[in-house]
Amino acid sequence: MSTSPRSELKNTGYEIFIGLLSVVSIVNLVLVYAFVKDPALQQILTVMNVLFSAIFLGDFLYRLKTAPSGIAYFFQHFGWADLLASLPFPQAKILRVFRLVRVTRLLREVGPRAVWRSITRDRAGSALLVLLFMGILVLEFGSLLILRVEQYADGANITTASDALWYTIETISTVGYGDRFPVTNAGRFIGTFIIVVGVGIFGTFTGYLANLFLAPRKGDASSADDKGTDAAAPAETPASVPSDPAQTAPVAPGAAAAATLDDLRELLARSEANLSEVKALLEASAGPGTATA
Numbered sequence: 243m244s245t246s247p248r249s250e251l252k253n254t255g256y257e258i259f260i261g262l263l264s265v266v267s268i269v270n271l272v273l274v275y276a277f278v279k280d281p282a283l284q285q286i287l288t289v290m291n292v293l294f295s296a297i298f299l300g301d302f303l304y305r306l307k308t309a310p311s312g313i314a315y316f317f318q319h320f321g322w323a324d325l326l327a328s329l330p331f332p333q334a335k336i337l338r339v340f341r342l343v344r345v346t347r348l349l350r351e352v353g354p355r356a357v358w359r360s361i362t363r364d365r366a367g368s369a370l371l372v373l374l375f376m377g378i379l380v381l382e383f384g385s386l387l388i389l390r391v392e393q394y395a396d397g398a399n400i401t402t403a404s405d406a407l408w409y410t411i412e413t414i415s416t417v418g419y420g421d422r423f424p425v426t427n428a429g430r431f432i433g434t435f436i437i438v439v440g441v442g443i444f445g446t447f448t449g450y451l452a453n454l455f456l457a458p459r460k461g462d463a464s465s466a467d468d469k470g471t472d473a474a475a476p477a478e479t480p481a482s483v484p485s486d487p488a489q490t491a492p493v494a495p496g497a498a499a500a501a502t503l504d505d506l507r508e509l510l511a512r513s514e515a516n517l518s519e520v521k522a523l524l525e526a527s528a529g530p531g532t533a534t535a
Contacts, residue, residue, distance in 0.1 A: 254352070254360035255368040260301055261345035262375055264338050266382070267294040271335055282393060283386055285403035290382045292330065298338070299328035320344060370450050373443050377414060380443075384410045384436045391428040398425050409433075414440035 274287050302324040309315035316322055320340040327337035349357055361368045389406035392398045400409055400422050409422040413436045424430045 253364070253367070254349070254357050255364060255371045257345050257349060258357075258361075259371040259375055260298075261342055261349075263294060263297060263378070264342040264345070266379070267291065267298075267335070267338050268342070270294070270382075280390075282389055282401075282403045282406075286382070286385050286389065286406060289403070289407065290378075291335070293378070295328050295330055298324065298341070301341075302328050366450055366453060369446060373447055373450075376439065377443050380414060380436060380439050381407070381410055384414075384432065387432050388424060388429055388436075391426055391432065392424055395426045395429070400424065400429070410436060413437055414443065416440055416444055 270287050270291055274284055274291075278284055278287065302321065305315060305324065306312050306321060309319075309321075312321075316325075323337040323340040326334040327341065352360075385403070385406040388400055388409060389403065392400040392406075393402075400406055405422055409424075412419055412422070413433060416437070424433050
């Protein structure tokens with residue numbers, strides 16, 4: 243069975259992130275050419291399309307660099323479509339459909355269970371990608387909505403695409419300079435939603451960074467586990483360690499009896515030698531005329 247589609251698959255969470263961005267970018271194209279006629283709103287969509295083009299260009303370079311074969315990716319796996327869709331040409335942006343089709347095909351081949359296991363195994367990375375996607379959604383649709391309800395209101399100070407984008411960015415980041423603010427009830431409701439989402443995004447992002455920099459590395463964790471295992475292991479009792487090397491192997495009964503006889507013979511030989519020395523000393527001390535008993 244061929245494994246080339248699987249080798250093209252990157253991190254599962256990353257593939258889902260790119261697929262969702264492809265969907266949003268295609269929706270933007272439909273909005274620009276079919277529904278949104280206001281020049282200020284179209285300017286917001288244009289800015290977001292430039293952001294998407296930068297992300298997709300980075301995705302193309304990443305896939306080209308990490309592909310098993312750059313030529314095969316470019317010509318056989320629609321890499322040329324990824325490159326053209328990333329360039330600032332309105333006619334080529336429809337090629338982003340190829341990226342969405344490829345991501346869908348790859349995830350289908352992996353299977354939903356494997357996708358879910360991969361996401362839950364890398365919860366921190368998946369959460370970061372979710373936050374990035376939510377931030378992009380809030381930036382685009384929050385700017386569109388706040389400009390739509392505020393630009394023609396009496397006393398409004400959010401009247402251009404730049405004002406709307408600036409207000410959304412400073413609200414998401416929880417900075418809130420106060421130079422731009424909604425004056426209508428609908429605008430304040432939208433601003434409240436942006437504030438709540440922004441606090442959640444930046445709070446979770448801060449927690450992710452803290453976990454990334456403060457969590458122990460895998461090598462340190464494994465060495466700590468080894469030390470803990472060694473400390474928890476019960477110490478050997480003195481009785482379990484043999485004091486004589488001869489006790490490490492069983493001895494046959496015949497061999498034990500032969501060793502005992504050899505020891506007795508050696509002991510008798512030593513006793514006879516000692517008696518002979520004592521007798522010689524006694525004879526020497528008694529003198530030459532003394533008879534030996």
